Amino acid sequence: MSESEAQISDNVPQYSVSELSGAIKQALESRFGRVKVRGEVTELKRYPSGHIYLSLKDEGGKIAAVIWRGVAGRLDLTPENGMDVVATGRVSAYGERSSYQLMIDQLSFAGEGALLARIEQIRVKLLQEGLFDPERKKPLPYFPARIGVITSSQGAVLHDICTTIERRFPRDVLIWPVAVQGQGAVEQILAALAGIVAAQPDIVILARGGGSLEDLMAFNDERVVRAVAAFPLPLISAIGHETDTTLVDYAADRRAPTPTAAAEMAVPQRSEMLADLAHRAARLLSAGNLVLQRAAARRDRAASFMPDLPALLETSRLRLDDRTQRLSFALPSFVQKLRARHDRVQSLLTSPQSSIAARRQTVYEAQGRLRDCLNLAVFKARRGFVALPDQTRIIQASLVLKRSVFNGVSRQLEAVSPHAVLARGYVLVQDGAGRPVTSAHGQPRGGAVTLTFADGERKGRIEPDAGRAMPQGDLGL
Numbered sequence: 001m002s003e004s005e006a007q008i009s010d011n012v013p014q015y016s017v018s019e020l021s022g023a024i025k026q027a028l029e030s031r032f033g034r035v036k037v038r039g040e041v042t043e044l045k046r047y048p049s050g051h052i053y054l055s056l057k058d059e060g061g062k063i064a065a066v067i068w069r070g071v072a073g074r075l076d077l078t079p080e081n082g083m084d085v086v087a088t089g090r091v092s093a094y095g096e097r098s099s100y101q102l103m104i105d106q107l108s109f110a111g112e113g114a115l116l117a118r119i120e121q122i123r124v125k126l127l128q129e130g131l132f133d134p135e136r137k138k139p140l141p142y143f144p145a146r147i148g149v150i151t152s153s154q155g156a157v158l159h160d161i162c163t164t165i166e167r168r169f170p171r172d173v174l175i176w177p178v179a180v181q182g183q184g185a186v187e188q189i190l191a192a193l194a195g196i197v198a199a200q201p202d203i204v205i206l207a208r209g210g211g212s213l214e215d216l217m218a219f220n221d222e223r224v225v226r227a228v229a230a231f232p233l234p235l236i237s238a239i240g241h242e243t244d245t246t247l248v249d250y251a252a253d254r255r256a257p258t259p260t261a262a263a264e265m266a267v268p269q270r271s272e273m274l275a276d277l278a279h280r281a282a283r284l285l286s287a288g289n290l291v292l293q294r295a296a297a298r299r300d301r302a303a304s305f306m307p308d309l310p311a312l313l314e315t316s317r318l319r320l321d322d323r324t325q326r327l328s329f330a331l332p333s334f335v336q337k338l339r340a341r342h343d344r345v346q347s348l349l350t351s352p353q354s355s356i357a358a359r360r361q362t363v364y365e366a367q368g369r370l371r372d373c374l375n376l377a378v379f380k381a382r383r384g385f386v387a388l389p390d391q392t393r394i395i396q397a398s399l400v401l402k403r404s405v406f407n408g409v410s411r412q413l414e415a416v417s418p419h420a421v422l423a424r425g426y427v428l429v430q431d432g433a434g435r436p437v438t439s440a441h442g443q444p445r446g447g448a449v450t451l452t453f454a455d456g457e458r459k460g461r462i463e464p465d466a467g468r469a470m471p472q473g474d475l476g477l
Contacts, residue, residue, distance in 0.1 A: 024093050025093035025100075028091050032090075034088070034089070034090055035089070035090075035091060035102075036086055036088045037065075037086070037087050037089075037102055038056075038058075038084070038085070038086045039058050039063070039085070039110075040056065040057055040058065040082065040083070040085075041054055041055075041056065041079050041082065041083045041084075041085055042054065042057050042062070042081055042082075043081075044079060044081050049069060050072060051066060051067065051068055051069050052066070052067040052072050052079065053065075053066050054066075054067070054079060056087060063101070063102055064100075064101040065087060065102040065103070065104050066101055066103055067104045067107070068103070071104070071105050075106070075183075077109065077217070077221075079107060083109070083114070083118060084114035084117070085108065085109055086107075087102060087104045087106070087107055088104065088105060088107070088108075089102050089103045089104040089105050090102070091103075108214065109217075115214065115217065119220050119247065122220065122222050122225070122247060123247055123250065125222075126225060126226070126250075126251070127250075131225070131226065131229040132250040132251060136229065137253045137254075138233075138234045138235075138253045140203060140234050140236070140254060140265065140266070141202045141203055141234065142268065143268065144201070144203045144267065145171065146174060146199075146200070146201045146202055147165060147171050147172070147173050147174065147203055147205065147266050148174045148176065148199065148201035148203070148204040148233075149162075149173060149174065149204070149205045150176045150178055150192045150193070150196065150206045151175075151177070151178070151205070151206070151207040151208055151259070152177060152178065152179065152180045152208060153175070155209055157207050157208060157209045158175065160258075160263070161205060161207060161259050161262065161263045164260050164263035164264060165263050165266065165267055168268065168269050168270060169267040169269065169270040169273075171266075171267055174196065174199050176192045176196050178192045180209075180218060181211065181216070185218040186218050186221045189206075189219075190223060190224060190227055193227045193228065193231055194227070197231075197232060197233060202233075202234075203233065203234045203235070203236065203266050204231070204234070204235045204236070205235075205236045205238060205256075205259070205262045205266060206219075206228070206235060206238070206248065207237075207238035207256075208238075208239055208240065208259075209240070209259070210240045210241040211240060211244075216239060216240055216244060216246050219246040219247065219248040220246050220247045220248070222247075224248060225248055225250075226251075228248050228251040229251040234254075235252050235254075236252060236255070236256050236262045237249045237251075237252035237254075237255050237256065237262075238255075238257075238258060238259040238261065238262035241257075241258070242258060346438070353434070359413060362413075363410070363413050367406075370402065370406055373402070374402065377398065427451050427452065427453060428451070428452035429450075429451060430449065430450045431444035431448070431449055431450075432449075432450075437449060444462065447462045447463065448460075449462060
């Protein structure tokens with residue numbers, strides 16, 4: 001080695017491994033203090049600790065990167081493999097492994113094309129799952145009592161919605177303010193969708209004003225779209241201007257081009273309702289009058305076929321008067337005829353004493369004839385008794401038979417005898433001429449009557465009742 005080479009070798013600085021690693025780290029951090037790196041996410045790994053490790057690559061290289069747990073929860077988007085992003089952070093070296101990496105603290109899509117590609121990827125995925133099917137859409141209530149509004153508390157959107165509702169048809173408005181863009185917007189929108197259900201509004205409006213594609217990305221987030229699709233209440237989306245379309249618009253039950261249009265969809269126009277009610281009332285009144293007119297016409301036609309009721313009543317009244325007058329004359333005549341018939345029948349009836357005497361005479365005559373027969377039979381039997389002993393027995397048997405017949409006839413006569421009837425508790429009532437009194441209305445001359453009992457007769461008198469017309473059946477003994 002020459003002398004010059006030895007001098008050069010003595011001037012080269014000497015470092016330890018840790019010193020050199022520290023120097024390299026210091027040089028990297030000082031030269032690249034804070035940078036933005038665009039690339040495609042690859043080799044993404046999430047650890048239980050909450051840290052996220054990944055790599056960013058392009059056509060010519062690849063750099064390792066890390067997202068610490070405290071930063072991962074504040075990012076505007078969740079990284080996934082294949083996403084074209086712009087990562088903002090610091091470059092740092094890791095001396096123990098002689099490696100360097102990008103410590104990311106912000107993450108965004110790399111340009112509008114990458115955002116649109118990511119949105120389309122999510123749209124196709126959710127479309128295949130059926131989250132945008134028309135069958136999932138819920139009908140909007142025609143007359144809601146309470147309207148929920150999820151939007152930013154600042155800006156003209158909330159004012160336009162409330163003003164439109166107040167102008168069209170005043171309703172209760174439940175406002176749930178949220179951040180509609182930037183860090184934490186997705187989490188606040190998800191919390192609002194979950195919490196506003198407890199207040200039980202009839203319909204919910206999810207709205208924000210216009211903005212760039214990046215400003216609207218909270219409403220293209222897959223978690224928000226799924227929450228809107230699963231929302232149990234009718235929901236209207238009003239995101240951005242009329243030309244802006246987000247994935248939430250596909251999942252909502254109805255999309256409004258502007259927040260003002262969403263308010264017009266939520267409530268009806270009061271003046272239009274009043275005019276419609278007046279029109280319907282007029283039509284109803286006209287229809288009611290027409291029904292009444294038709295009913296009156298039917299009534300008149302039916303009345304023309306009906307008879308004259310007053311004339312019928314007058315005829316019936318005259319007929320009734322005539323029948324009444326004729327009845328007043330006919331009834332006494334009828335009673336008189338009945339009384340004459342009664343007297344004729346009564347005159348034909350014989351007195352009980354005559355009937356009893358006739359029956360008694362018949363019995364006596366029968367007894368006499370029977371006695372004569374018996375005496376003759378006895379005489380004949382005695383006369384031929386010695387010669388004809390068998391005939392004696394025949395005569396005795398004949399006598400027994402005759403006596404039995406006689407007893408039967410006697411019992412029959414006794415059964416029809418008026419004395420047998422009187423013995424059962426009946427009484428024969430006769431007037432002074434011996435005629436029987438057979439009616440309670442009969443009035444013997446002077447009221448004197450004869451009462452015939454089974455064991456004798458008693459005299460009596462029928463007295464009239466001083467408090468009323470004479471009940472001719474009362475007896476005063």
